[in-house]
Amino acid sequence: xxxxxxxxxxxxxxxxxxxxxxxxxxxxxxxxxxxxxxxxxxxxxxxxxxxxxxxxxxxxxxxxxxxxxxxxxxxxxxxxxxxxxxxxxxxxxxxxxxxxxxxxxxxxxxxxxxxxxxxxxxxxxxxxxxxxxxxxxxxxxxxxxxxxxxxxxxxxxxxxxxxxxxxxxxxxxxxxxxxxxxxxxxxxxxxxxxxxxxxxxxxxxxxxxxxxxxxxxxxxxxxxxxxxxxxxxxxxxxxxxxxxxxxxxxxxxxxxxxxxxxxxxxxxxxxxxxxxxxxxxxxxxxxxxxxxxxxxxxxxxxxxxxxxxxxxxxxxxxxxxxxxxxxxxxxxxxxxxxxxxxxxxxxxxxxxxxxxxxxxxxxxxxxxxxxxxxxxxxxxxxxxxxxxxxxxxxxxxxxxxxxxxxxxxxxxxxxxxxxxxxxxxxxxxxxxxxxxxxxxxxxxxxx
Amino acid sequence: xxxxxxxxxxxxxxxxxxxxxxxxxxxxxxxxxxxxxxxxxxxxxxxxxxxxxxxxxxxxxxxxxxxxxxxxxxxxxxxxxxxxxxxxxxxxxxxxxxxxxxxxxxx
Numbered sequence: 444x445x446x447x448x449x450x451x452x453x454x455x456x457x458x459x460x461x462x463x464x465x466x467x468x469x470x471x472x473x474x475x476x477x478x479x480x481x482x483x484x485x486x487x488x489x490x491x492x493x494x495x496x497x498x499x500x501x502x503x504x505x506x507x508x509x510x511x512x513x514x515x516x517x518x519x520x521x522x523x524x525x526x527x528x529x530x531x532x533x534x535x536x537x538x539x540x541x542x543x544x545x546x547x548x549x550x551x552x553x554x555x556x557x558x559x560x561x562x563x564x565x566x567x568x569x570x571x572x573x574x575x576x577x578x579x580x581x582x583x584x585x586x587x588x589x590x591x592x593x594x595x596x597x598x599x600x601x602x603x604x605x606x607x608x609x610x611x612x613x614x615x616x617x618x619x620x621x622x623x624x625x626x627x628x629x630x631x632x633x634x635x636x637x638x639x640x641x642x643x644x645x646x647x648x649x650x651x652x653x654x655x656x657x658x659x660x661x662x663x664x665x666x667x668x669x670x671x672x673x674x675x676x677x678x679x680x681x682x683x684x685x686x687x688x689x690x691x692x693x694x695x696x697x698x699x700x701x702x703x704x705x706x707x708x709x710x711x712x713x714x715x716x717x718x719x720x721x722x723x724x725x726x727x728x729x730x731x732x733x734x735x736x737x738x739x740x741x742x743x744x745x746x747x748x749x750x751x752x753x754x755x756x757x758x759x760x761x762x763x764x765x766x767x768x769x770x771x772x773x774x775x776x777x778x779x780x781x782x783x784x785x786x787x788x789x790x791x792x793x794x795x796x797x798x799x800x801x802x803x804x805x806x807x808x809x810x811x812x813x814x815x816x817x818x819x820x821x822x823x824x825x826x827x828x829x830x831x832x833x834x835x836x837x838x839x840x841x842x843x844x845x846x847x848x849x850x851x852x853x854x855x856x857x858x859x860x861x862x863x864x865x866x867x868x869x870x871x872x873x874x875x876x877x878x879x880x881x882x883x884x885x886x887x888x889x890x
Numbered sequence: 891x892x893x894x895x896x897x898x899x900x901x902x903x904x905x906x907x908x909x910x911x912x913x914x915x916x917x918x919x920x921x922x923x924x925x926x927x928x929x930x931x932x933x934x935x936x937x938x939x940x941x942x943x944x945x946x947x948x949x950x951x952x953x954x955x956x957x958x959x960x961x962x963x964x965x966x967x968x969x970x971x972x973x974x975x976x977x978x979x980x981x982x983x984x985x986x987x988x989x990x991x992x993x994x995x996x997x
Contacts, residue, residue, distance in 0.1 A: 499936035513956070514943070517916070520959035521935035524917040547920075551934035552902060552941075559940050 448474055449483040453652050456534055456568065457560045457624060458644045459498035466530075466538070470494035476540075479533040481697055496540045497527060497549035500559050502566060504535045507713040509704050522549060535563045553635035560641075561628060569621075576617045579610050586610070594826050598791040601673070602682075605666040609659060616655045623648045673785045673792075681736055688728050696721045748780075753801070753808065756780050764796040766887045768809050771872070771880045776800035776809075790819045791827075813888060814869045827867050831860045840878050841885035843868075866890040896948055899976040902933050906941055907973045910965040913954050916942060919963075945969065 454462050466476050471493065474486040499522065501515045511519065518537070519529055525547045527539035539549060550556040586607045590597040597603060623644070631641040670679045699720045703713040747758040760779040769776060780799040787793030799810040818824040833847035836859070843861040850856060858871040861884075868888045876884065899907070905923045914922065919942075920933050942963060945951040950969030955962040965973070 497936075499939075513961075516959045517961050518936070518939045521916045521920075521939050525920065525935040527935070547932060548934045549936040551932055552900070552937045555937050555940050 444488070446488045447477075448486045448488070450486065451482060452484045453649045455620070455624070455644070455648065456536055457564060457627070458648075459536070459556075459560075460641070460643050461646075461649075462498055462536070462538065463496045466496040466540070467494060470496075470540075476530055476538065479531045479538075484531075492542060493544070494540050494542055495544075495546055496530070496538060497546075499537050499539070499549045499556075500535050500563050501532075501537055502535060502559065502563055504532065504537075505710055506534075506700060507704070507710045507717070509707045509709070509713070525549075535567060553631070553638075553640040557628070557631050557635050557641050564624065572617060572621060576614065576621070579614045579617065582610050583607070583614060594823070595791070595830055598788050598823060599793070600786065601666055601669045601788045602678075604788050604790070605662060608662050612655055612658055612662070616652065619648065619651050619655075623651075669789055673787075677739070681739075685732065688732055692721070692724055692728060695724055751778060753806075754780070764798055765794075765815075766796065766811065766813055766870075766884060767798045768800045768811050769798075770887070771811065771876070771883060772809070774802070777803040787816065791823055792817050792819075809873050811870065811872045813871070815888060816867045817865055817890075818867070824865070824867070828860075828862060833858075833860055840881045842882060842889060843885050861885060861888065863890050896945075896950065896972055898979065899972065901931050902937065903941060903945075904973070904976055905931060906933070906938070906945065907950065907965055907969050910951055910963055910969070913962050913964045915957075915960045915962045917960070 452462075452465070454465070469476065469486060470489075471491055473488055473491040475489050475494065476484060476496075477487045478485040499518065501512075501518055503512055503514050515537075522529065522537075522539050526543050527541050527546065527549060529537065530540045531538045586597070586603075597607075627642065627644050634640065634642050667679050667682070670676075670682075696717060700713060700717045703716060708716070748755040749758060750756075756778040757780050760781045761783060764781055764783050767781075768774075778801045781797065783794075783796040785792070785794050794815040795813065797810065797812040799808060801808045816827055818827055831847050831849075833849045834855075836846045836848045838844060838846040838861075841859070841861055843863055845862040847860040847862075848855055849858040849860070856871075857873065857875055858869065859876075859881075861868045861870065866889075870884055870888065872880075896903070902923070905926065906919055909919045909922045909926075916935070916938055920935065920938055923931055923933050942951065946953065946963070948968075950966055950972055951963045952966050953961055954964045
């Protein structure tokens with residue numbers, strides 16, 4: 444039977460009543476709070492007992508202090524002399540407990556407690572929360588601008604959709620966090636003005652938080668799954684590596700802080716060194732990560748090639764292109780270079796292929812490329828077609844529902860956009876296609 | 891605690907200042923208040939601590955001694971003045987009550 448239990452508790456720092464009641468319930472079940480860490484609350488198994496918990500706040504408590512300040516010691520001494528035993532501390536919150544059925548309450552004036560809580564929130568929580576909210580809103584505004592001005596760019600990758608959803612969720616959670624606090628404070632101000640206590644916070648915000656975290660995890664899983672289905676395993680690996688590095692950074696910063704605390708470094712020294720370590724590590728890790736990603740991408744995408752005077756050619760050209768130069772010309776080529784891939788997003792999946800060929804002794808290089816989009820909404824289908832700056836052509840020779848030829852400075856290009864219900868294709872060739880080549884292209888690239 | 895709040899004192903504030911006419915540590919203040927008011931006013935240690943901090947910041951009391959974790963305080967002239975002002979205010983309230991209701995109606 445486990446003697447120790449670790450839990451992630453979703454309480455807000457100002458929800459002192461929630462914390463007190465929760466800890467009393469845990470003690471009644473035989474689990475007493477022992478310590479509060481960075482992430483987990485540690486409970487130890489004991490005999491079930493009626494334990495009373497009470498919370499107060501030490502405004503001057505800092506995670507950078509090597510030991511409790513004189514003021515904190517004085518507060519703890521007062522609480523101890525009133526029969527309370529210090530159980531744990533969590534940020535600026537000090538948690539005491541007693542088995543006395545009728546103890547002197549730690550806080551007997553709701554207005555003073557509310558004032559202390561507000562000053563604690565102002566001192567340590569509003570600044571970071573508002574800064575984060577401002578950054579998140581700026582990013583969201585930029586994304587919305589992209590969505591309005593260039594919707595195709597907005598939908599061109601799952602990563603962009605994923606990050607937009609995450610930021611949106613984060614903004615909602617931050618607004619709920621701040622909104623809940625100010626609503627609670629306003630109601631508590633009314634209550635304490637009439638001599639009453641602060642009002643209970645309720646459990647609503649905990650459900651919002653839990654739902655938010657669950658949605659984030661679902662989004663993360665969906666993003667990873669979509670990228671894996673797109674055969675972008677390396678992209679997923681980079682992303683997971685990035686998350687891992689962020690955790691290493693957080694761990695290293697907390698580790699530095701704790702080490703300096705243990706060694707008795709002053710608050711100022713601890714803050715300066717921890718901040719320096721934070722910034723330097725972040726820069727170094729991002730640089731190493733970026734460099735590593737480029738190296739890896741180059742390495743993983745490297746294929747066996749050989750060189751001629753006009754470029755590199757594949758030793759073993761891939762065979763998975765939907766359409767090749769050879770398909771259209773009926774000729775075989777001595778030098779071939781091919782790329783292909785899947786990209787886009789869940790709403791706008793994209794498939795691409797590019798084939799470059801040359802016959803031995805022939806100086807002319809021939810190439811074709813294609814891009815296939817399958818918009819999942821009629822709106823995106825329309826936007827994609829509206830984005831095409833081309834003139835309509837007779838679709839019959841292509842076997843498509845509609846065909847547009849691209850023009851540049853009034854000159855027709857060897858680039859066509861073919862449209863079928865649910866699919867839009869752009870084909871480019873280094874020569875003007877014949878009727879039979881158009882028909883073959885249309886037939887091959889049709890849905 | 892906003893300073894303007896000290897322009898009128900709550901019961902706990904009044905009794906804390908009253909107890910500090912003689913040097914006293916926090917725990918003794920709480921005990922003295924309970925004894926003085928025969929248990930009518932109870933001051934929690936958290937509330938007492940925060941009030942002492944606020945009084946000290948406002949210059950109404952001063953720290954006189956520190957023995958280990960125990961700190962002792964004494965009222966300052968500014969604190970005495972605030973106490974005196976509150977006393978006068980309470981007297982005025984009492985007089986006004988008597989004027990309006992009359993001594994015979996006082997229970």
